[in-house]
Amino acid sequence: MEEKDYLLKKNIKCPVCEAKIQVLALKSGKVVRTESDMDLRPRNTNGFDSLKYGAYSCPVCGYTALSRTFDEILRPQRKLVKEQIQANFVPKAEEPLETYSYDDAIKMHKMALLTAMVKRAKMSEKAYTALVIAWLWRGKRELLTAEDEERVAKEEAPVNGAEVMECINTEREHLKMAYDGFVTAMAEEVPPFIGMDMTTTEYLMAALAYEIGNYEDAAKLISRVITDKYVNSRVKNKALDIKDKILGAIREKEEA
Numbered sequence: 001m002e003e004k005d006y007l008l009k010k011n012i013k014c015p016v017c018e019a020k021i022q023v024l025a026l027k028s029g030k031v032v033r034t035e036s037d038m039d040l041r042p043r044n045t046n047g048f049d050s051l052k053y054g055a056y057s058c059p060v061c062g063y064t065a066l067s068r069t070f071d072e073i074l075r076p077q078r079k080l081v082k083e084q085i086q087a088n089f090v091p092k093a094e095e096p097l098e099t100y101s102y103d104d105a106i107k108m109h110k111m112a113l114l115t116a117m118v119k120r121a122k123m124s125e126k127a128y129t130a131l132v133i134a135w136l137w138r139g140k141r142e143l144l145t146a147e148d149e150e151r152v153a154k155e156e157a158p159v160n161g162a163e164v165m166e167c168i169n170t171e172r173e174h175l176k177m178a179y180d181g182f183v184t185a186m187a188e189e190v191p192p193f194i195g196m197d198m199t200t201t202e203y204l205m206a207a208l209a210y211e212i213g214n215y216e217d218a219a220k221l222i223s224r225v226i227t228d229k230y231v232n233s234r235v236k237n238k239a240l241d242i243k244d245k246i247l248g249a250i251r252e253k254e255e256a
């Protein structure tokens, strides 16, 4: 099966301009999940990255959001989107794409982040959208690295070095944006944070803090997760895994 066989063109109504639109969505029940990354980035075994299809965009008014929050828009937010997005948007005439490249998906998720800012979405929604953008840059880097490895195996020179560096830097910027966003969300909101309970969110923040080199905060957050009586075993096991990494990083920093 090819990537397009996992996708369908879904007919929905845009909650902002009310146009009947078609969006590219994953067919339900076809994607097989496997072990996620340390920061809970989902992975699947179908030979393409299902994360690319996590946002919808209206070709008529430009309203864009994560598919899970696309319909959750209140009247005052709709007004903001109409004034600040639709007013500047040129409707798209072309047919929707069959599949998305990483660049297509990154562009769409950046638009979702911009729209979330315009509609004054909850901080957790903005933080999570930034996190998905980070994951997409990671996916793009993995693809480019694999291409270069194939070249090297055929004794050809790698060509993606500069683009790989851009992926690494941009991923890190967005991981930091996501971490800072979740810190604010924790102070301003009550769980669930975009579907995640408190402990899962603390675990995620610990992983993000570790990834951006903020080891002290990572250590504090992970000890809260490990000592939480109600933590589920999946999160607890992941927490124990990264606790050692965090402590190791702190030791290395002290010795340096």
Ligand SMILES: [Zn+2]
Binding pocket: 014, 015, 016, 017, 018, 019, 058, 059, 060, 061, 062, 063
């Ligand atoms: Zn619309």
